[in-house]
Amino acid sequence: MKIKRGLLAAVLLLAFAVSFFFSGVDAVVTHKGTVAETFVPHYLTLYSLSSAPSLLLALIIALFIFALLSLFHGQPNVSFLFMAIMTVLYIVFLITYCAETRNNSVYNILNEQFLAEGIKVKKRDFNITMTPNWWCWLTAALILASTLTIFPDFRTPVTRYRLKRQVEPYIFIAPHVLLFVVFSMVPIIYGIYAAFTTWDLYNDPVFAGLRNFRTILFDSENTYFGQLRKGLWNTIKFMLYVTPFCIAVPFSIALATRSITRGSKVLQAVYYLPSLLSTTTVMLAWKYFFNNTYGMAVNLFGSTWNWFAPPYTWVMMIIITAWWGTGGTMVIYQSALASVPDDQYEAAAIDGAGAFGKFRYITLPNMSYPLMYTCVTTVIAQLNVYGQPNLLTGYNYNGANAVLLMYIRDTAFTQNIAGIASAMSMVLGAVIMAISFVQIRLMRGDSERAKRASR
């Protein structure tokens, strides 16, 4: 019986998806006898980001997926929870969205009609009447029906207990899930969607298929093709140059401060301090340090390099990034080193192991996980580099140090070409994921070999 109810609920849920596709709002506005009207389907509202209620639609879609998955995993009570929230959100959406008498997206569509007629209407004079079409009511009815189909039976203690066990964990994780969905999942989905559109961040995006990807990946004559190649290659170069130092320097300091008995805490604080500073503060301070005329590098240390011209720009950025990023990684290493049992070192000493032997066969194997973790996070962090080249070198020397995020930021927010920028972001994301994946696989193998060797 339960299986049948679940199946029925799933069917109703899928019917909801179909009905949702046809649901929408009829919008009408009248100005001095001229009528402008349009139909705004929900999917248009969803991707137009036209107002706050459109976010509710995104949440409803997310909940729909969760509800369906819960049903397939034999958890109707959890699915019921998601569907109940969906029902409430959908009704709230219909009420709030239809109350928007000057919805920006709808205003743009209707205003076009007035302008085509040669009539200029100020937005303040718009009073749009929005009425849900009958599909909306069917959609609401279907989701309500689906919810009621799997309404839990609260009468028996066993059901109440099961309900408590199944639902309670979700209530505990709900705040985090909500924040994750609103601030991470929805933007990621919109970002992916934007990559397939032509969008100026203001007007409604227009679906463009794979055009943006064709442009940035295959159209060798196009500016954005060049920017992606140059930006991505500079980003990878930066990561390759900087990462070894961002691992080796804090590791060395952690090892050194471990053996210092007096003042180690002070030293730790001193090394950690730079990581508390903001990007701008760090970059401006170092910019003056390396200044070719007034800088300490020239006047105190007698440097003759032009630190702001390649290839020295890379050296400068390695120094700054290693100095700036040492603190956080160092703390991880210090705590990991502190957890290495002293008796292992004592036993090794009895066996005649020297300092290198202890390091090679005791310290390193014990540090394999922190090292792996910091390697992955450092690589990801360095591939997301933006502040250093942006504030130190900009696009100088034919963009010799211009990284991909600089181009992405410029394209999205200076030029308002969000489609191309999102496509570039997706390429960067794919590269980061691929590198991290390979890295984790390689290091996992390494750490297992190291463990076997230490046995």
Add this chain to the structure above:
Amino acid sequence: MSKRLISVVLALALLLGLTSVGFADDAIEIEFWTVFTGDDGQTLQKLVDQFNEEYAGKIKVNHTPFNDPYTNLYTNVQAGVTDDIPDVMIGHVERVPKMVDDGILTDVDFLFEEGALDRANYPELVLDRTNYDGYQYGIPWDFNAPVLYVNMDLIAKYELADLLEDGYVTFDEILKAGETIKAAGDLGDIAVISYHGGFNEFVARYEEFGQVELIQDGNLVIDPQIWGDMLARFQEQNNLGYSIPREDDARTRFIGGSLLFFENGTWTNATLMKVEGLNYTAMMMPVFSPETALCRCGSHTWMQPENEDRTEEEDLAVATFIDWMGAHSIIWGTEAGQVPLYKSVTEMPEFAELEQCFLGEAGTVPHIKIYRYNYWSTFTGACGHVGLDPVYDPDYDLYSAGVTIQKEVDDAIAAGI
């Protein structure tokens, strides 16, 4: 007893609180955004404070400066967050066309029609730049432009006063100054010129050099040959060692007295004015010839973002504010170093004494030009990507620079800005 006393005191406090709510300031509140985040922002705030004092109880202006108000504005309009859309803002004149196209701005004709503002108080040239399809979308606040700051002590030291006599510094005169400083054995310690870079440097120079229009029928048209030949004149200065090293801080060098010609915007004047003992003047950017001289000018412009919740009463309060600010804007010249445009202000004797007042004649002087192009920020971004590479890199293919900029703008438009 003590509990009773406490109760009475609390009740009185509550009553007092409610009373104060009852007597709350019912002045019309105006949200005012600007792009002035530096020293000039402080000067503007001073003016706003003065206005608030004078109109206490009637109008209250809340001034918020932003580095980039446009992104905030677009986001808030898009999201329909009308509470966070300013009633009035001062932005860049070049931004207006795109904002009008996007429906972000509302026209301000109503303010003129109601007599709250008078067109006669503003130069027609600037008003025209924000007039679209017969609707007025902007009200001029000031002129801003890249200018040439000249260290007068160095002029006196090297006896170069004759270079400035006609009010222009030409490219040939820069070379002459370089030769003089070189002959004195000071070249290196003293740099002849620094560059502002990007579009500020090259736009007007290109039109002047080639006697061509950069924007033709609303489209960007760069002739790579002319652009390259124009760049060659800059590269010549650098090859002779007259320009400051690329990474040097030009402002510091100018203030320190080791730079003769310092190119920067009028907005930098606010800082220079405060430097004790700095003897300088401001002139038009270097030209190829006084006869063909051209100065790219911008204007900070009042604009009203579209906001359906704003009432006509608030609009009129905005007009009162704009007009008052204009009439008191001399401080914008004397303290912020900018160029106010309000007619009665430009007729003040103090205005004539401003170093940068030569820009104030823009309404009548034909060689000052304000550009009007829908994709201006894309164009300036493309210029920024090329930067000063053509000037400083002797191996740079000068004739590719114009092609690169043109291509970037065309590709951006094709990508659907």
